[in-house]
Amino acid sequence: MDRTPNAARRPQLNRARVLAAAVELADRTGIEALSMRGLAQELGVVPMALYKHVANKEELLDGMVEAVVGEIGPPTGGADWQAAVRGRVLAARAALLRHPWASRAIESRTRPTPAMLSHLDSVAGLFLAGGVSADLTHHAMHALGSRVWGFTQELFPAPPTDPAAQAAAEAAQAATAAQLQAMAAHFPHLAAIVAARSHDPGSVVGGGCDDAFEFEFALDVLLDGFARLHRAGWTSAH
Amino acid sequence: MDRTPNAARRPQLNRARVLAAAVELADRTGIEALSMRGLAQELGVVPMALYKHVANKEELLDGMVEAVVGEIGPPTGGADWQAAVRGRVLAARAALLRHPWASRAIESRTRPTPAMLSHLDSVAGLFLAGGVSADLTHHAMHALGSRVWGFTQELFPAPPTDPAAQAAAEAAQAATAAQLQAMAAHFPHLAAIVAARSHDPGSVVGGGCDDAFEFEFALDVLLDGFARLHRAGWTSAH
DNA sequence: ACCTGAACACCGTTCAAGT
């Protein structure tokens, strides 16, 4: 058999293989470099062959997000609601850290996918199971925002997800002493708080901060705030 | 004079005119539809003419962000630090709401622009002037994240900034009764908290929530948390 | 049913040439 040259060396294309290859390619080259044509080439196939398995590029990205969000796995019960939500958010973060492009892909979606809704539903369920009102849970979920996916838009601009460009950006970011002095002159308050940063004296902005610490600090401030409002019987008066 | 046909009807191109036209075009058509070629056409000029005034598209976007962040204006002093920071963040939000594409443009920057650094410096200055330690200020700024620009990645995916696509998305989002029941069956906790939303019973996800309320709710939870840590003499042990 | 080839309507950007 092997009627076509392609079938001789490749298993038949299907949606799962297309999505897996797209995830792998994005892991390797960044989301900006991911194109239908490049993905087709990776699969040893002509670009139009992909369109039998995904309707268009938007649906490809939906499928990739679905795959990553699906990695989060089911919630582990037991703890109080504050610890349970914390654990689930950090599990989402762990999944996203494995795919640096994923936060950008999630941001670019214009509609939630089933796996996204399922994850949100499970987080909401942890609040409600802990006795938090639907009203407070609703506003708490909004306040978490993209933090329920394990990321947030950071204070300083994000480095590109393309690994090569990322290395270049980090090299460019290593500030000289002169640049540091110029910054201190123009932005004295920033210079003061940058001096108070947790780690890594080698870089000035963007790098040099402990991402995990900052993420958990903010998460805990929010969760403590929610707990306080819950204990006080808070309701939005609407 | 009027040597060229173009000079007869248009003032000479310069960086400010290019940036102003880009901002206006993005306001009207969305950031996704903004192209160097489209912008050139808007200005009655050939695409390559733009490259005398901006190095490339990235620098064009830098300039646009610079323009919007520059609209925030200088801080108003007087109040306690918590109110001062709150006011400044809401001023940033007001500027960004005038340009729906601006949050996406800020997200896409890989390096802070001078106006961005200046705004960050002014916010840091408000904390420090209120007696908050550089250490706590640093982590508080990280916790605010993109909220210092007046936006955050919301829980549900963002509608496209292109006004036409936005209208289409909203129409598609108006859920039928059947869809609502299906959602309640699959995602019971989401259904429960959506039912507790502030406003607008006509839509199910994404719409239907009071953006201003959610933004200020989260901002106040964070600011209250920072104030509490400040009063308790909190330090990160590093 | 699935893949291919050629084509269309776009991009950002370079280079050499005009005035």
Add this chain to the structure above:
DNA sequence: ACCTGAACACCGTTCAAGT
């Protein structure tokens, strides 16, 4: 000094054709 024209190396996607 500033703008133009033609070209290059890309995009996503359509349509009609192959097997």
